[in-house]
Amino acid sequence: MKLTGAQILLKCLEEEGVDVMFGFPGGAVIDIYDEIPKSSVEHILVRHEQGAIHAADGYARATGRVGVCLVTSGPGATNTVTGIATAYADSIPVVIFTGQVPRALIGNDAFQEVDIVGITRPCTKHNYLVHDIKDLARIIKQAFYLARTGRPGPVLVDLPKDIQQQVAEFKYPEEVSMRSYKPTKKPHIGQIRKVVKLLQKAKRPLIYSGGGVITSGSHQELTWLGQTLNIPVTSTLMGLGAFPGDDPLFLGMLGMHGTFAANMAVNNCDLLLAVGARFDDRVTGKVDTFAANATIVHIDVDPTSIQKNVSVQVPLVADCKLALAALKAETEGTLDEFDWVADHKPWVDKVQGWAKEHPLTYKDDTDGIKPQYVVEKIHEITKGDAIIATEVGQNQMWAAQFYKYNRPNTLLTSGGLGTMGYGFPAAMGAQRAFPDKLVIDIAGDGSIQMCIQEMMTVVCNKLPVKIVILNNGYLGMVRQWQELFYDKNYCATCMDAQPDFVKLAEAYGAAGFRVTEKKDVEKTLREAFKLDKPVIVDIRVEKEENVYPMVPAGASLTEMLLV
Amino acid sequence: MSKHTLSVMVENEPGVLSRVAGLFSGRGFNIYSLNVAPTLEAGVSLMTIVAEGDDAIVEQIVKQLRKLVPTIKVKDLTELKSVDREMVLLKVNAEDSKRAEILRIVDIFRCKVVDVSVDELTIEVTGDQGKIGALVNLLTRFGIKEIARTGNVAMRRSMQTDL
Numbered sequence: 001m002k003l004t005g006a007q008i009l010l011k012c013l014e015e016e017g018v019d020v021m022f023g024f025p026g027g028a029v030i031d032i033y034d035e036i037p038k039s040s041v042e043h044i045l046v047r048h049e050q051g052a053i054h055a056a057d058g059y060a061r062a063t064g065r066v067g068v069c070l071v072t073s074g075p076g077a078t079n080t081v082t083g084i085a086t087a088y089a090d091s092i093p094v095v096i097f098t099g100q101v102p103r104a105l106i107g108n109d110a111f112q113e114v115d116i117v118g119i120t121r122p123c124t125k126h127n128y129l130v131h132d133i134k135d136l137a138r139i140i141k142q143a144f145y146l147a148r149t150g151r152p153g154p155v156l157v158d159l160p161k162d163i164q165q166q167v168a169e170f171k172y173p174e175e176v177s178m179r180s181y182k183p184t185k186k187p188h189i190g191q192i193r194k195v196v197k198l199l200q201k202a203k204r205p206l207i208y209s210g211g212g213v214i215t216s217g218s219h220q221e222l223t224w225l226g227q228t229l230n231i232p233v234t235s236t237l238m239g240l241g242a243f244p245g246d247d248p249l250f251l252g253m254l255g256m257h258g259t260f261a262a263n264m265a266v267n268n269c270d271l272l273l274a275v276g277a278r279f280d281d282r283v284t285g286k287v288d289t290f291a292a293n294a295t296i297v298h299i300d301v302d303p304t305s306i307q308k309n310v311s312v313q314v315p316l317v318a319d320c321k322l323a324l325a326a327l328k329a330e331t332e333g334t335l336d337e338f339d340w341v342a343d344h345k346p347w348v349d350k351v352q353g354w355a356k357e358h359p360l361t362y363k364d365d366t367d368g369i370k371p372q373y374v375v376e377k378i379h380e381i382t383k384g385d386a387i388i389a390t391e392v393g394q395n396q397m398w399a400a401q402f403y404k405y406n407r408p409n410t411l412l413t414s415g416g417l418g419t420m421g422y423g424f425p426a427a428m429g430a431q432r433a434f435p436d437k438l439v440i441d442i443a444g445d446g447s448i449q450m451c452i453q454e455m456m457t458v459v460c461n462k463l464p465v466k467i468v469i470l471n472n473g474y475l476g477m478v479r480q481w482q483e484l485f486y487d488k489n490y491c492a493t494c495m496d497a498q499p500d501f502v503k504l505a506e507a508y509g510a511a512g513f514r515v516t517e518k519k520d521v522e523k524t525l526r527e528a529f530k531l532d533k534p535v536i537v538d539i540r541v542e543k544e545e546n547v548y549p550m551v552p553a554g555a556s557l558t559e560m561l562l563v
Numbered sequence: 564m565s566k567h568t569l570s571v572m573v574e575n576e577p578g579v580l581s582r583v584a585g586l587f588s589g590r591g592f593n594i595y596s597l598n599v600a601p602t603l604e605a606g607v608s609l610m611t612i613v614a615e616g617d618d619a620i621v622e623q624i625v626k627q628l629r630k631l632v633p634t635i636k637v638k639d640l641t642e643l644k645s646v647d648r649e650m651v652l653l654k655v656n657a658e659d660s661k662r663a664e665i666l667r668i669v670d671i672f673r674c675k676v677v678d679v680s681v682d683e684l685t686i687e688v689t690g691d692q693g694k695i696g697a698l699v700n701l702l703t704r705f706g707i708k709e710i711a712r713t714g715n716v717a718m719r720r721s722m723q724t725d726l
Contacts, residue, residue: 126632
């Protein structure tokens with residue numbers, strides 16, 4: 001079958017089972033856009049390319065499938081870089097197609113030309129410039145394979161315009177064969193047995209679970225392990241939802257804004273079982289004192305994550321799901337002879353004592369609205385059965401602390417890169433994947449203004465995303481640092497000049513609510529969540545509320561500032 | 564800090580050199596020399612990279628290199644018996660009074676004179692870092708006007724006698 005490059009691309013997408021892509025047209029991809037109406041792939045027109053890549057990323061996080069984004073050359077391509085780096089930092093499978101000037105013009109500073117392969121080399125898992133139409137189908141097949149296997153990540157394919165127009169025989173490769181890319185998936189059984197022995201010996205074990213557990217779909221294995229062996233579990237921001245948030249063994253998040261119980265447990269445990277987590281500096285605090293009394297076991301599919309930031313005694317390179325399943329299989333046989341529950345009980349009691357001593361809390365002592373109260377109400381109203389996206393900053397931390405995530409893939413947040421503007425377009429992508437689910441972006445008044453233009457996209461595509469703005473008139477997290485560590489020099493963090501968010505929502509054809517009194521919070525949220533259209537709820541919260549607990553940057557986890 | 568010689572086999576696709584070099588610059592790894600050329604196998608190139616760092620850093624470098632999609636194989640030759648060679652061209656001042664002495668040194672070091680003029684000699688030397696360092700030291704007092712080095716190429720020895 002002879003097809004043009006543009007037709008080949010769409011055929012490949014159909015073969016990969018892609019039902020939707022987020023994109024923005026331009027001269028260098030007009031041939032592809034010419035073919036889209038003839039294919040089964042739906043295209044959602046965003047209002048800025050950053051919206052397209054975040055939406056593809058949100059779609060990927062919510063579904064566990066590969067998200068797809070299509071943009072034109074030059075500025076279209078560069079506008080996606082922030083989103084590509086976001087997906088890269090959090091290991092999210094996305095494939096980005098960028099248009100490129102015709103091959104004959106490459107390198108000539110042609111109109112809308114940029115070396116996007118060069119620009120994105122450090123923030124993609126891999127990227128391609130298609131030189132020969134004969135390679136096109138193979139490259140696309142490889143791109144999807146690379147994006148979702150091993151440690152997932154974004155893969156970019158740059159498509160010169162003349163390649164899109166050329167004609168070639170089309171055959172979609174059935175298999176991917178790359179001698180240079182063979183990620184290790186199966187755990188080493190000797191190492192697994194070693195871990196089981198360590199678990200049997202440990203008096204104070206702790207599981208530290210990360211985003212890899214969600215990516216690999218191993219939340220059931222993790223939950224079995226924690227609950228059956230009676231081991232307390234703490235999670236990174238990216239790992240929230242992998243272990244039931246309302247289980248008494250769950251200690252909440254660890255690290256800079258982690259709970260007292262989680263950080264004390266890390267400091268006092270004698271065995272730390274790290275699964276699909278990478279010891280980010282926001283988690284470890286001062287590295288020298290992190291889990292200083294523990295033997296550390298580290299399970300990760302990416303060997304570079306192991307021994308990178310902390311010294312690990314038992315490395316285990318494997319897919320988390322296979323590793324945790326192997327641990328389950330090995331321990332299942334010991335359940336009769338070994339009383340895990342009784343053995344770990346004194347430790348679990350101690351940890352739960354810490355949780356009772358200093359629970360996650362806030363002082364609800366003023367007439368104003370506390371942002372934490374709003375997040376608690378959202379949890380109460382949705383009963384935890386919503387997909388939550390967040391922006392970045394205080395809103396993100398409160399959304400992580402005060403909403404209990406019981407299921408994986410329900411928190412979409414930019415953990416590694418910390419991208420303001422991520423939440424709303426990501427929520428849009430998730431809403432497209434799950435049209436009937438309640439999808440809520442918990443936002444700050446600063447972050448939401450970074451991709452606010454996607455209001456038009458959600459309205460015209462009937463994606464009823466709910467945006468709850470915890471509006472404190474500040475770039476709150478930076479203001480908190482300025483208050484605590486920079487003598488309250490609130491330089492460039494006051495956002496008192498603001499749009500009227502209610503009118504703004506209405507201008508786009510969405511609904512808008514403003515809440516200024518505590519008694520109206522619950523009622524308004526309930527009303528907003530019931531509407532079958534996009535909504536902005538602008539909630540005026542206490543202006544100088546802080547996120548606690550807090551470990552100052554570079555301090556040990558035990559040096560927490562509490563409420 | 565120690566020097567490690569890494570032998571890296573890669574798919575010879577466009578941009579592979581910049582992927583490797585970018586890995587070093589982007590992650591703050593120290594690169595001492597880097598040499599790339601095709602191998603017998605079509606489409607495969609061999610890079611010899613001399614990198615500096617403590618053990619943990621070198622371990623990261625090796626792992627990060629392996630993680631690059633076009634990388635086929637990475638060997639740290641420092642732990643093995645290996646043959647290391649570098650080729651250097653040196654242009655040295657050589658007035659009549661000094662010429663005989665320079666030629667004697669060239670002879671002792673088994674180098675080659677590859678270009679001659681009235682007051683200059685260009686010398687080709689091949690050897691490991693020790694030999695090249697010694698020669699450069701000896702010739703410095705005559706005045707080295709120009710130097711061009713290839714960087715290391717290395718290969719593991721067939722017999723790993725004490726392993």
